[in-house]
Amino acid sequence: MARIIPIEGERREAVDAAIGVLSKARPVAMPTETVYGLAADATDPAAIASIYETKGRPRFNPLICHMADLEMAERYAIFDPISRSLAERFWPGPLTLVLPLKPDSAIHPLATAGLDTVGIRVPRGFAGELIRAFGRPLAAPSANSSGKISPTTAQHVDADLGDRINLVIDGGPCQVGVESTILKVEDGRIRLLRPGGVPVEAIEEATGLVVERPKGTGTAAIEAPGMLASHYAPNAHVRLDAISVMPGEALIRFGSQPVDGMGQAAAVLELSPTGDLGEAAANLFGLLKKADQTGAAGIAVTPIPDHGLGEAINDRLQRAAAPRNV
Incomplete structure (x- = not known):
């Protein structure tokens, strides 16, 4: 089973142990405010491949890349004025923005499923601290077998993936409990790709713009995680x-x-x-x-x-x- 390190009282040990595993191109389960993520170096193809392999995730399904802050995010993606204002208002927090990749972006195409865009989020708490210490963005889908129920405790992760990963960082139960809201700004319009931890009403209030919702669950092309029609499924x-x-x-x-x-x-x-x-x-x-x-x-x-x-x-x-x- 995986080694589980609690953050409380062992924060430095947790960061160091996580960096040790990440540096070997292996994934680490880390807590975020939304759900637990299966994190690996977003610039390393071997590390990203290990995420897909561990989860049994289809490789056409892109990964969200987590950053320490807006400054780090700007090294990898291009921000339009609306996306920048959203980032300044809601980061760190449960909001993912799908943005054009910079031509020289070091994020590997495996993480973006070959798209010319990337989903970027700045998480609160320990995850942001780990990314800052590691110095590179972390691709981090939910830390569960693909298509199954997302984990909101370290114990959920261990029960599902404990025999496939080396390390779980235990930050207690996730505060938000559902994944991030995913938005894409195009031609001054905001499109909702996935509802999540930031309510659409808060986005509309912050921008003064109407957020365009998808026409139906699972009917759109895959532009971001969480868009598959069947997902988050229990056995029953x-x-x-x-x-x-x-x-x-x-x-x-x-x-x-x-x-x-x-x-x-x-x-x-x-x-x-x-x-x-x-x-x-x-x-x-x-x-x-x-x-x-x-x-x-x-x-x-x-x-x-x-x-x-x-x-x-x-x-x-x-x-x-x-x-x-x-």
Whole structure:
């Protein structure tokens, strides 16, 4: 199993151990405010290949490259005025911007799936500190087997990838709990590629522009991570907008909604008893895992409002519920 080093009380040891593994072109599982990431040197093809191999991830699916700060990001990508203002407003934080690569960018094409753009994020906390100490950007998709539920604790990572990686840095539960919002600015327009930890309403308030949403889940060309139709999937079938429970299903509720047949559920799990979307986002992946561990054939999820962080929650649930051959 992987070595697990907690940040608290052992921060310097955690940074040094992570740099030691990264320097050997191997991935490290690190905490971010969104989910745990499987990080490796974004400039090293062997390191990037190790991410794809460890996750079993298709290589047409690009990786987000994480930077220490805006100054580092400017070495690798070209910022238009709107993207720069978004970076200044929301970094560090759960926002990814898809930007044109600089002609001399050292980010390897394996990380971008051969595209002429790159998704860039500046994470909060330990991840940013590690990138700064390492001195190079880290490509870091979620630290889980491809297509499965994203991890929000070190224990989630260890249970899934512990026999495939050497090191997990334990920063405790992730605060946001869903991946970053991904935006692409083109010709003065902002397109939403994936809803996430920054609500669309906050983007529109900050810029005064309407954010253009995709026409349908999984229908667009792959320009960024998290755009596959089937993703974040537990083993059990996921049923959305449930107002009743079938015998033997596990139930995930939001806001203590009444549900017919709840007494016959294999388990009843609460995203947020008070209807707090931030709490629900932080709990989402952990509860999907817990529901799956009951052995239930199905997971019923009650309706969730589609505003604020609810848009990101519903996006993840729709992909989790999608047919697995998509």
